[in-house]
Each structure stands twice: as C-alpha cells, then as structure tokens.
Amino acid sequence: MSSNFKIKSDKTLAKLTLDQLQNELKAANDQKVVVHETLVAQPDNPELRDQFEDLDIYVATISDMLNRKESVKNESPEEPQTVNDGVYKPEKGLENYIHVELTRGSKFDPETGKPVGVTHKQCYTYKQFLQLKRNAKLLGYKYSVLYAPEDLKSKL
Numbered sequence: 001m002s003s004n005f006k007i008k009s010d011k012t013l014a015k016l017t018l019d020q021l022q023n024e025l026k027a028a029n030d031q032k033v034v035v036h037e038t039l040v041a042q043p044d045n046p047e048l049r050d051q052f053e054d055l056d057i058y059v060a061t062i063s064d065m066l067n068r069k070e071s072v073k074n075e076s077p078e079e080p081q082t083v084n085d086g087v088y089k090p091e092k093g094l095e096n097y098i099h100v101e102l103t104r105g106s107k108f109d110p111e112t113g114k115p116v117g118v119t120h121k122q123c124y125t126y127k128q129f130l131q132l133k134r135n136a137k138l139l140g141y142k143y144s145v146l147y148a149p150e151d152l153k154s155k156l
Contacts, residue, residue, distance in 0.1 A: 005027060005028075005031045007028075007054060007055070007058050008024070010061065013061065013062060013065055014065065018066070018069050018070065021062060021065055021066050021069065022066065024062055025059065025062045025063065025066065028055060028058050028059050028062060029059060031055060032052065032055040032056065032059060035048060035051050035052045035055060036052060039052055088146040088147050089147075090123075090147050094123055095149060096149055097123035097124060097125060097149075098123065098124045098125070098126065098129045098145060098147070098148045098149070098152060098156070099121060099122075099123050099145070099146040099147040099148075100121070100122055100123075100124060100129070100132065100143050100144070100145055100146060101119060101120075101121050101143065101144050101146050102119065102120055102121075102122055102136075102141050102142075102143050103115065103117045103118070103119045103141065103142045103143070104117050104118050104119075104140055104141055105117035105118070105140060106142065117142075121146065126152055126155065129156075
C-alpha cells in the first residue's frame with residue numbers, strides 16, 4: 001500500500017487549480033483501488049474499511065469541487081453589453097446618462113419559454129454604472145446597455 005498518499009483538507013483542495021484537482025482525483029482513485037484490493041484480501045480489517053470509506057468521501061468531495069470550478073470556468077465572466085443607438089433614444093435631458101435595461105431573475109415560463117423576470121429601464125452616471133457592473137450578478141440582475149453618451153462608449 002502506498003503510504004505517501006495523504007487526504008487533503010477541503011480548504012487545501014479549494015486552493016488547487018483545475019489541473020491539480022484532476023491529478024488529485026486520479027491519485028485518490030488509484031489509492032482507492034489499492035485499498036479495495038487489500039480490503040478484499042483482508043475483509044475483517046476495520047482500519048482498511050475506514051480508510052476505504054474516507055477515500056470514497058474524498059473522491060466525491062474532489063469531484064464536486066471539480067464540477068463547481070468547471071461550471072464557473074464555463075460561465076461567461078459578464079453579460080455582453082450592446083449599445084443600440086439606432087433603436088433606443090433617450091428622453092430629453094437624460095442624454096448624459098447611461099441607460100440600462102435591468103432584468104431580475106433568470107427563470108423561464110415552462111409553458112411559453114419566455115423569461116419570467118421583471119424588466120425595467122434605469123439611468124446611471126458612469127460611476128453608478130461601474131457599481132452596477134460589479135454587483136449586478138451578485139444581486140441577481142442581468143443587464144444590457146441601451147444607450148451611452150459618445151464620450152463613455154469606449155469605457156464600457
């Protein structure tokens with residue numbers, strides 16, 4: 001049996017990269033096979049049974065972390081923002097603000113397939129928009145930029 005294999009803590013696993021987690025999963029599965037073969041030869045050994053259960057839980061933990069990291073990696077970092085100047089015209093006096101369409105929630109009606117979230121339009125200064133950009137996803141909002149002043153378009 002390989003004595004150099006150690007089960008890492010969840011905190012240590014969380015710091016590993018995707019590749020390192022995959023390597024750790026492979027090593028844990030290899031160790032699990034070795035322990036299982038030894039357990040078959042010595043079925044009455046309680047230490048081996050405990051070690052096999054620990055490895056089983058460890059493999060499940062690594063698999064879960066891998067799935068979470070891969071899903072985070074596959075998500076787009078931000079919603080694509082497009083400025084549709086030809087379609088949306090700001091009201092008089094609001095031309096110096098960034099106009100945004102906000103949607104809360106991302107659920108869909110199962111019968112129609114249309115989004116269920118509440119949508120509304122809002123105007124922001126550039127500083128307020130940067131705050132929205134940082135926090136929208138955390139607050140459960142998706143947004144698209146409807147209009148931005150010419151001098152701010154390149155900064156968005």
